[in-house]
Amino acid sequence: MMNLSQLANDVGEVGAVCVRGGGTRWDVGGAAGDVQVVMAPTGIDSFDPAEMTVVVGAGTTLSELADALAARGQEVALDGPPGATIGGALMVGRSPLRRGRLGEVADVLLQADCVGADGQVFVAGGPTVKNVSGYDLCRLLVGSLGTLAVVGRVILRTRPMPEDSAWMSGEVPLKVVLQSVYRPATVLWDGRQTTVRVEGHGADVNNEVDLLGGLGLERVDQPVLPRERDRWSGFLPSGGVLEVGAGVVHQLERPSPPAVAAGVRVLGDRMREAFDPRRRFNPGRDPHRVAA
Amino acid sequence: MESAERCEPAVGVIRSGILPEVNSTKRVDQDWRSTVRKRIDGIGLGWIRGKTAVIGDPLERDLVEALGRERVVTGSGARSLYSRDGSVTRGGSAGIVCFPETTDDVAACVTVAVSHGRAFVARGAGTGLSGGAVPCDEPVMVVTTRMNSIYEVDLDRRIAWVGPGVVNLDLSRHLSGTGLHFAPDPSSQQACTIGGNVANNSGGPHCLLYGVTSAHVLAIEVVLPDGEVVLLGAEEGRSPGYDLRGAFVGGEGTLGIATRICVRLTEDPPEVATLLLDFDQIEGAADMVSAVIASGIVPAALEIMDKRVIEAVEPFVEAGYPLDAAAVLIVELDGLPDGVADAIERIKAIGLDHGARTVRVAKDDEERTRIWKGRKNAFGAIAVIKPDYYLNDTVIPRTRLAEVLMRIYEVVEERQLMVMNVFHAGDGNLHPLIVFDAREPGVMERVLEAGEEIVRISVEAGGVLSGEHGIGLEKKRFMHMQFSPADLEAQDQLRRAFDVRGLANPAKVLPTGASCGHVTNLERAPKGTWV
Amino acid sequence: MTTSNQQRKELSTLLGLDDEGLAACVQCGLCLPHCPTYRATGDERWSPRGRISLMRSVEWDNVVPDDEWHAAMDTCVQCLGCVTACPSGVPYEELINTTRSAIAVNRRLPLPLRVGLWLLGKPSLLRSGSRVLAVFQRLGLMRLMPTNLVGALPRRIPMKAPRRPPQLVDPAEVTLFTGCVMDVWQPEVHAAVEDVLTAIGVSVERSGDRVGCCGALHGHAGLDSEARRHAKRVVSTLSGEGPVLVDSAGCGAALKRFGDLLGTPEARAFSDRVADVHEWLAEDPRLASFEVSVAGATGHEAVIVQDPCHLRHAQGCHGAVREVLKRHVDLVELDDDGICCGAGGAYSLIQPKLAADAREKKVAAVARATSRSGATLVVSANPGCSMYLGAAGLKVRHPMEVLAQVFQSHRADSSKLGKAVAEGEVDFGG
Structure with missing residues (x-):
């Protein structure tokens, strides 16, 4: 079993701290600032496909985890750039592109063993796939940019990989495509082209591919999306791609900071104050600045 | 004022x-x-x-x-x-x-x-x-029962805004014919409200594939404990800041009051297959559950009923559960036709490997309804056997189902009580049901003891206190079994951020802090008191 | 309220509820959505679970019933939707009946209700009174009447009941229980039943005025002795062996309970003879064989089936209505789990607001069924429901009227039936 005492030691009881994963999305929500950097443990503790859960150090890279899971036919609802870590993906809190099938990032974290601002280790959530024992700290931690606690070891929900999949794209109205496919993994729209990923049982995927082909869509490679993200506001900027149902626009421009309702900000600030009254964790970052 | x-x-x-x-x-x-x-x-x-x-x-x-x-x-x-x-x-x-x-x-x-x-x-x-x-x-x-309006249904975006008093099943009824439904289906769905589902993060048989309530609640208008009204979450995607929506769901009414809820609507599956397998040994059914998951199939539902439940239910619903079986396993598969057909064959094979005597596939909606009717009326039928029952709710790793079930039979029977098991096996979510007659002297103490023992066994097996019923007052005293003081303090930090003065449904969930008046569980057994 | 504290205290010892029955409720709350008054108010006091809990408070904890307590008991429609929904088999019907009786001992019912219930036992007076109302209606004077009453009356009260020539078979194979108010306001339903029975070769006689009212409404109001008096008269007047068929779900439920109500062997034997007309027809081979020969002879009209509570929840034989109709009309189901329409015997007069809320929901359910299917005609096997829903503008017929019409249009269509009979194609079963 992975021990968090080293991490707790590193975090200590005083001084500003920031946890570093792969550093692939280091600028999300503000600059880390010149503070002490700690690293979460790495490595896979245990994985049992029959439980559909994996116990893993938050510092482990997504690709290492993906390889280990794929060997047993499973995967996890996290994605990120090459080199990204599990902890980083959870803290940035973006749902995977294939969210229609894999699920949301909010639902992936079952348990998190953390170090709090007082340097004490605490456990959020529980090890089982279903759990309503106490408050849902896990969902609070996802997307918190490391401002509430340093996450060291996590238990994640895994899912079986689909047998087959296909990306299809064509100049077909979005609504037509949506009505033709059952639970698509991803639907993208760039104002002209509708791109969809279908996945599942081989024969079902073939049928859907045929059906979509009949509508005028063609098989394509996974599309490369613009790097920046903004909230969907009903307006698609030039070069932008809407991730349908996710409320996200992938675009070239860096988005302006989102508007946050006063009440939500007050509550959010109170949350941060409750967990980290001395603002030790990631003082330069603020989840309220993340647009999407 | x-x-x-x-x-x-x-x-x-x-x-x-x-x-x-x-x-x-x-x-x-x-x-x-x-x-x-x-x-x-x-x-x-x-x-x-x-x-x-x-x-x-x-x-x-x-x-x-x-x-x-x-x-x-x-x-x-x-x-x-x-x-x-x-x-x-x-x-x-x-x-x-x-x-x-x-x-x-x-x-x-x-x-x-x-x-x-x-x-x-x-x-x-x-x-x-x-x-x-x-x-x-x-x-x-x-x-909140009068706040029962369905404000808006957006079929294109697959969302609906509802009042907290809308009855769970009423929403799905309202949607019938649209090809969409609200996925969480707790056993009380005909009566429970969506506001209550949000407070408890309710589950149900079909959350094995579709996830519990939190996965289906996108945004919530909340009256915070200081009277402030805020909108948590967003109709689509994340909202800026912390996932306060996620934190609120399952807060058991201690974080504020949901006044409008935006729920995700789920597509009705094009194909549904319901299978009934029966076993000589309950261990076979329990082990089969893990084998199904390990094989890469995630059924929509995986439910087990033991012999006593079968005996109680079958005369009422005539679902065709074999009365001589030690357990039956209900498997529901859904999705596109080929995948479902293939999964049926694989489930049959796994079943036979695990000692299933027969595998029945429901031929039509009528047969499917009858198979489910037995499951959904299980608790009612049990009430006929003994006047009182105490229903527990814990979760264990599903690979340990067989062993934990045996332990539960043991600890309950050691106390001269009867336990029946009907549960969400796919999630490892146990619902041991102790049936008894409250008028029997001293029975309460034994029921209480057995209940506590079940919780202990579950946590020791790597499980948790509750899978869908919540902590409330009932399991507050068991929180220390699963959580350390530091864990509980972190949870209290979350609660305090929402409710600075501690006036929202106080004395619930966390064992620290206020005690609740004269509340007790199962404390007395005057005539007719049930537990 | 007219009870003094002293009387109330006595009431607390008078409920006399069965302990086991009272104990059977596990307070799970699954009854809540099936209770029309809870649906209307969202108030736990006006729910089955709440009422049982309040009964317990008086029976077990010596709580003195107050206005709030009485209001909870008074607002129950006694539709028994909760009984069907209850997974624990709580005998709610017994509980509320006994409670109502205990209340009635201590508290006089409102005068208009007493007068109304008294009238039910006076067929000739009832008939004359009704004719006066019919005249009022035709003269447009109904606005002078209390709105509660007007809202619950048939839209067109018949001036005179059509009479049939007496049947020649003596004794007739079956007796049709004609009751009180239904005989006056919906004589066409009895006539339709006679038509259907006769068409398939069943001889029928009417119970008529000498048998009169079943006393169901008296029982609902807690007037036990009145209910028993009516029951005794019905049992003794309708002696004999043949089936007693009932075309009013409310009366049928009451007649079937006479055995329990009176507790005598005669009453039990009588209750065993009672069947809802649909229930009896669905089991009788003559209907099926007759229908085979007429099937396809008529255009299939779709009807929306509304289950009266006393057919669905009290007698549990609502399936028979479908059995009887299904070969001749397309059946459209409501999506409301058979929740009460609010009529509830005299309920719509006593609790007009609560009743109207239930009716609004029923009308909405019918509208949904109409938009799904295009059907507009509603069938209901209880006079109270059909009058109350009819007063809200719905087109409501008794299932037997629909069936009689099918048979009649077939006859009118050609003389096929006569020919069929002559050629021996129709087996009338002797």
Whole structure:
């Protein structure tokens, strides 16, 4: 079993701290600032496909985890750039592109063993796939940019990989495509082209591919999306791609900071104050600045 | 909220006719009445208002001012009824019972309550099984059952905005024919409200594939414990800041009151197959569950019923459960036709490997309905065997189902009690049901002991205290089994951020802090008390 | 309220509820959505679970019933929707009946209700009174009447009941229980039943005025002795062996309970003879064989089936209505789990607001069924429901009227039936 005492030691009881994963999305929500950097443990503790859960150090890279899971036919609802870590993906809190099938990032974290601002280790959530024992700290931690606690070891929900999949794209109205496919993994729209990923049982995927082909869509490679993200506001900027149902626009421009309702900000600030009254964790970052 | 009229001397509380105005949603009339009342009081003619008007209790007076007389109830009958929910908990004590109809009404209830230093408790249909809505020390009861409008259904975006008082099954009924439904389907879905589902993060058989309530709630309008109204989450995607929506769901009413809820609607699957497998040994059924998951199939539902449940249910529903089986396993598969057909074959093979005697695939909707009817009526049929039952709810790793089940039979039978098992096997979510007759002397202590032992066994097996019923009052005392003081402190930090003064449904969930009046579980067994 | 504290205290010892029955409720709350008054108010006091809990408070905890308590008991429609929904088999019908009786001992019913119930036992007076109302209606004078009453009356009260020539078979194979108010206001339903029975070769006689009212409404109001008096008269007048068929779900439920109500062997034997007309027809082979020969002879009209509570929840034989109709009309189901329409015998007069709320929901359910299917005609096997829903503007017929019409249009269509009979194609079963 992975021990968090080293991490707790590193975090200590005083001084500003920031946890570093792969550093692939280091600028999300503000600059880390010149503070002490700690690293979460790495490595896979245990994985049992029959439980559909994996116990893993938050510092482990997504690709290492993906390889280990794929060997047993499973995967996890996290994605990120090459080199990204599990902890980083959870803290940035973006749902995977294939969210229609894999699920949301909010639902992936079952348990998190953390170090709090007082340097004490605490456990959020529980090890089982279903759990309503106490408050849902896990969902609070996802997307918190490391401002509430340093996450060291996590238990994640895994899912079986689909047998087959296909990306299809064509100049077909979005609504037509949506009505033709059952639970698509991803639907993208760039104002002209509708791109969809279908996945599942081989024969079902073939049928859907045929059906979509009949509508005028063609098989394509996974599309490369613009790097920046903004909230969907009903307006698609030039070069932008809407991730349908996710409320996200992938675009070239860096988005302006989102508007946050006063009440939500007050509550959010109170949350941060409750967990980290001395603002030790990631003082330069603020989840309220993340647009999407 | 203070005004001159509150200074008049208290003359005692006498209410007008007991029959509330049923269709009294005309706020205009109430405003008119209160205006006249104020004028009359203003010129010192308060006596004209006579016995209907003078309210001695300032809290009641302010609530009546805010909501109107008809929607503020103080009768001892109402207070006794609202002192409990569907759980075993006894000894709760409700204060004034309010029936708000809008977000503003709820905000007013909360504001008035806290301005008087009084706690408040939100309550839906009162079907909870852990005492989460049982009031401690006469809080203001905020009953959301009249907030039962389905405000908006957007079929294109697959979302719906509903009031917290909308009954779970009513929403899916409302959607029938649209090709969409609301996925969480707790066993009480015909009666429980969506507000209650949010508070408990409810599950149900089909959350194995589709996820629990949290995965289906996109945004929530919440009246916070200081009366402030905020919108948590967003109709689509994440909202800036922390996932306060995620934190709120499952908060058991201690973080505020949901007043409007935006839920995700799920596509009806094009193909559904329901399989019934029966076994000589319950271990075979339990092990098969893990094997199914390990094989890469995630069924929509995987439910086990043991021999005693089969014997109780079959005569009623005639679902065709073999009466000589030690257990039956219901497997539901859904999706596109080829995948479902393929999965049926694979399930059959796995079943035979694990000692299934027969595998029956429902031929049509009628047969499917009957198979499910037995599962859904299980608790009712059990009530016929013994007058009282105590239903537990824990989760264990599904690979340890067989071994933990055996331990549960042991610890219950050691105490000369009978336990029946009917549960969400796919999630490892156990629902051991101890049946007994409360009139038997000393039985309560044994039931309590066995219940505690079941929780202990589950946690020791790497499980958790509750999978869908919540902690409420019932399992507060077990929290230390699963959580360290530091873990509980972190949870308390979350709670405090929402509820600085600790007035939202106090004394629930966390074992630290306030105790709840004279509340006990299973404490006495006068004639007829059930647990 | 007219009870003094002293009387109330006595009431607390008088409920006399069965302990086991009272104990059977596990307070799970699954009854809530099936209760029309809870649906209307969202108020636990006006729910089955709440009422049981309030009964317990009086029976077990010596709580003195107050206005709030009485209001809870008074507002129950006694639709028994909760009984069907209850997974624990709580005998709610017994509980509320006993409670109502205990209340009635101590508290006089409102005068208009007493007068109304008394009238039910006076067929000739009832008939004359009804004719006066019919005249009022035709003269447009109904606005002078209490709105509660007007809202619950048939839209067109018959001036005179059509009479049939007496049947020649003596004794007739079956007796049709004609009751009180239905005989006056919906004589066409009895006539339709006679038509259907006769068409398939069943001889029928009417119970008529000498048998009169079943006393169901008296029982609902807690007037035990009145209910028993009516029951005794019905049992003794309708002696004999043949089936007693009932075309009013409310009366049928009451007649079937006479055995329990009176507790005598005669009453039990009588109750065993009672069947709802649909229930009896669905089991009788003559209907099926007759229908085979007429099938396809008529255009299939779709009807929306509304289950009266006393057929669905009290007698549990609502399936028979479908059995009987399904070969001739398309059946459209409501999506409301058979929740009460609010009529509830005299309920719509006593609790007009609560009743109207339930009716609004029923009308909405019918509208949904109409938008799904295009059907507009509603069938209901209870006079109270059909009058109350009819007063809200719905087109409501008794299932037997629909069936009789099918048979009649077939006859009118050609003389096929006569020919069929002559050629021996129709087996009338002797």
